[in-house]
Amino acid sequence: MSDSLAGRMPGPPRTAPSYAGQGSSANLADILERVLDKGIVIAGDIQINLLDIELLTIKLRLLVASVDKAKEMGIDWWEHDPSLSSRAQPSATAPAAPDPALSEENERLRAEIARLRAAAELPAGQEADAAARPEPAEQETGRE
């Protein structure tokens, strides 16, 4: 526990071996998504229970309190959680998108924008990423 986050952040991310161990060297993002988001939820005596909405609220507060740092660590689940954010969208890798018709239309429109951009050679922040994996923020200007 002596290796503080602050001490590590300026350096490059530790490159875990392909089959990372689960021990003390485990990736913090991997640990947090398990100990905060998974595990047995049971009402303790301390009413910080991290239960349901309460959990989400805490997560939101603690992460939004230091969004930049959380993002550096790869934690951004509040952005995807419909109950927490208007920017939420179904995860592209989820097995079943909740609203396939809308998602498909969005995908189609974004692909179209990407194509038009490509054809016009418009400079965009990270158009390579955006074309393959559209992010709402990247597309705002194109949609207007």
Add this chain to the structure above:
Amino acid sequence: MSEAEMEYVYAVGPGGLALDRTAPVAGVDGGTVRTVGGARGLTALVSAVPADRFAEEHLAPQLEDLERLEAIARAHHAVVDAAFATATVLPMRLATVYRDQTRVAAMLDEQHAYFEELLRTLDGHVELGLKVYAEPRAAAPAEEPEPAGASPGRAYLQRRRAERRRAQDTYGAARDTAEQAAQVASALASARAVHRPQQGEWSAGRGENVANEAYLVPRQHVDRFRTELGALASDLPGVTIEVTGPWAPYSFAGGVAS
């Protein structure tokens, strides 16, 4: 047990769960990890924590401090992990705190049926993490061929077009790999849980995390799981597969107890 302390619960396991005294693991804030037994054959792993730090009004601010959160999370995980090395255990969510060990024992008895059922289901299994990354730059040829005779502007545009095409190819290959990986993994696993892809600094070294999943795998299939999944992306430029674990079954012990 002084009045100024409370009990932090890390995990619940079968009766007779014993700590490995040869490799003691410290709990949150360096607390000594102990077992608390219920009346009906279950054991909880606990350590005393200062009541003032873990009282309601003081816990939330700690969790908002990412360095403090990291310390608590790593300590929590270290205890769960050490226990899981010897027995199937149910990891509790972070910061499950009781007033005293009598309350912990009462909780074990109240939730007896639920815990027993989960322990039966998870016995003989481990959790393995599976992440697929796309890194278009890794797929780039070492030496970009300069188009002969092209103007600098045209050459630039051609380069950008090639980059974009390569990115699309790489993401496409990564998505295909993720689908194949899910099939291969599911065939060896008893259950699957989908996590959100990780972003930012922590995945930057490997590119973009396009799939982040967990599988509940029978112990005898762990080696096969690693071998078969490791082989999937080995010859695809810009696509990597990472298998993590074994983890205690965090992603499959979830749910809210009644």
